[in-house]
Amino acid sequence: MYPTIAHAGHVLRTGTTTSVELTRSALAMADALDPDLGVYVTRLDDQALAQAARADAQLAAGDDRGPLHGIPLGVKDIIAMRGADTTAQSLVLDRAWGRERGDAPVVARLRAAGAVITGKLTTMEFAIGVPDVAKPFPVPRNPWDVDTWAGGSSSGAASGIAAGLVLGAIGTDTGGSVRIPASYCGVSALKPTFGRVPKSGCVPLGYTYDHVGPMARSAEDCALLLGVLAGHDASDPMCADRPVDDYVSGLTGDLTGLRIGVDPLLGKVSRPVPEVDRLLAAAVRELAAAGAEVVGVDLPLYAEMSDVTTMGFQAEAFAYHRADLRARWHDYGAGTRSFIVNGALFSAADYVQMQRVRRLVARNVAALFDDVDVIVTPTMTGVAPPVDGLTVSDLGDTLQTLYWNATGSPALSVPMGFSDNGLPLGLQVVGRHFDEATVLAVGHAYQQRSDWHLRTPPLLDRALEG
Amino acid sequence: MRIDPAQLVTAQLAAAGIEPDEDEVAALVAETPRRLFALERLYAVEEAREEEPFLTPPHDPR
Numbered sequence: 001m002y003p004t005i006a007h008a009g010h011v012l013r014t015g016t017t018t019s020v021e022l023t024r025s026a027l028a029m030a031d032a033l034d035p036d037l038g039v040y041v042t043r044l045d046d047q048a049l050a051q052a053a054r055a056d057a058q059l060a061a062g063d064d065r066g067p068l069h070g071i072p073l074g075v076k077d078i079i080a081m082r083g084a085d086t087t088a089q090s091l092v093l094d095r096a097w098g099r100e101r102g103d104a105p106v107v108a109r110l111r112a113a114g115a116v117i118t119g120k121l122t123t124m125e126f127a128i129g130v131p132d133v134a135k136p137f138p139v140p141r142n143p144w145d146v147d148t149w150a151g152g153s154s155s156g157a158a159s160g161i162a163a164g165l166v167l168g169a170i171g172t173d174t175g176g177s178v179r180i181p182a183s184y185c186g187v188s189a190l191k192p193t194f195g196r197v198p199k200s201g202c203v204p205l206g207y208t209y210d211h212v213g214p215m216a217r218s219a220e221d222c223a224l225l226l227g228v229l230a231g232h233d234a235s236d237p238m239c240a241d242r243p244v245d246d247y248v249s250g251l252t253g254d255l256t257g258l259r260i261g262v263d264p265l266l267g268k269v270s271r272p273v274p275e276v277d278r279l280l281a282a283a284v285r286e287l288a289a290a291g292a293e294v295v296g297v298d299l300p301l302y303a304e305m306s307d308v309t310t311m312g313f314q315a316e317a318f319a320y321h322r323a324d325l326r327a328r329w330h331d332y333g334a335g336t337r338s339f340i341v342n343g344a345l346f347s348a349a350d351y352v353q354m355q356r357v358r359r360l361v362a363r364n365v366a367a368l369f370d371d372v373d374v375i376v377t378p379t380m381t382g383v384a385p386p387v388d389g390l391t392v393s394d395l396g397d398t399l400q401t402l403y404w405n406a407t408g409s410p411a412l413s414v415p416m417g418f419s420d421n422g423l424p425l426g427l428q429v430v431g432r433h434f435d436e437a438t439v440l441a442v443g444h445a446y447q448q449r450s451d452w453h454l455r456t457p458p459l460l461d462r463a464l465e466g
Numbered sequence: 467m468r469i470d471p472a473q474l475v476t477a478q479l480a481a482a483g484i485e486p487d488e489d490e491v492a493a494l495v496a497e498t499p500r501r502l503f504a505l506e507r508l509y510a511v512e513e514a515r516e517e518e519p520f521l522t523p524p525h526d527p528r
Binding site for chain 2: 311
């Protein structure tokens, strides 16, 4: 299995491999590892192989649809697809919902780009909560230690990429759900600017906090995916109607002229994994070595803005789920329903106040970007927790992703090393609105000077040897 | 004014028509001080007093 989309695309075009071979390899890896990892809700082997054969024929005929042509990818199972169930990993959602809707715009764009969709990937129920063994869905596990959680809610995407079951995936992120599993599983993931990628056709969690984003091994691969996913679609009233940038030509590895603001979040959040600080400092040194000027920044009202995300999307999610929670409380998983029900405990004025603080802080952060081009923090200040008996409260204040869902800023997580007990940790790179190009360029430059993103978990190595 | 978390949560859930299990209600009650603290902290942000919320209606609702 080739490590990256970029590399796989290259060998496809040199004739060293075919899309069918890439797809068969991915499916074989799923045969070997998915029973232990819980990556897939639904595999689409026959459809995928047919798409791969079509891609090979198209490429041979000179019909080259770009960097995703013939590449095996997965889709998080809250995103509608024709020809497949969409479960949201819940007993509550009608599985036919996605078939009836047809492809979400992001899925249609993948198909138009010639991608091979291998299946629907595991999530948390309705993209929130924790794994629920009482429900008839796979429990997503971390390929670096299968007794730990893959993270969520784009769980199967991160785990599948890390373990070689797919080369990339589409996830969604409302409070960190592409970046958290990316940090836990040692892969790369981008939450784009709010509205950069259409979110219609995705089961909503927080209407003003939801983002659809690419996940892959590298920042470069995320750039290739974003180039296909981004752009206006009239079906999403919150989608931005502005041109899609070139996310790839700026991936030079040279950060000369860039100013990077660092907030290590000392004193703002707990440090269950103290090696976060050492790894962050080492990553920042690499960015400086790539030519960037590094300065310190202080993110304002950090705890307050993180609460604005959590409480804000609880209120929005409760509005969506109220009728089903009333009628089918016990069909929801315990972790999911106990999280969403908090939305019933806020007043209308509370929600307005959240949005007032939100605008204030977003404006103050925009002012920070007058002085720096990107801001870096740890993605998480903890590593993947044990999956057995996991509760939401076990995560404590280790999620350093929430802040950026409230601001709507583009935020990338890339691997920055391992904890002392061998679990991955992520570096978060955040930029100005609609400046994904700079964010991805910084992530790429870091990955030109490090190889964390190319490391593979031992169980993948054993499967390849076997 | 003293707030009784149990009365507050029970009333809010009843108003929403939601009937969690007893232990779930107890957990929500236990979380009430933290939740109220977080809300009060937002109301205490002085600079937000004159701030407009992110609730702008669309110019074209189609």
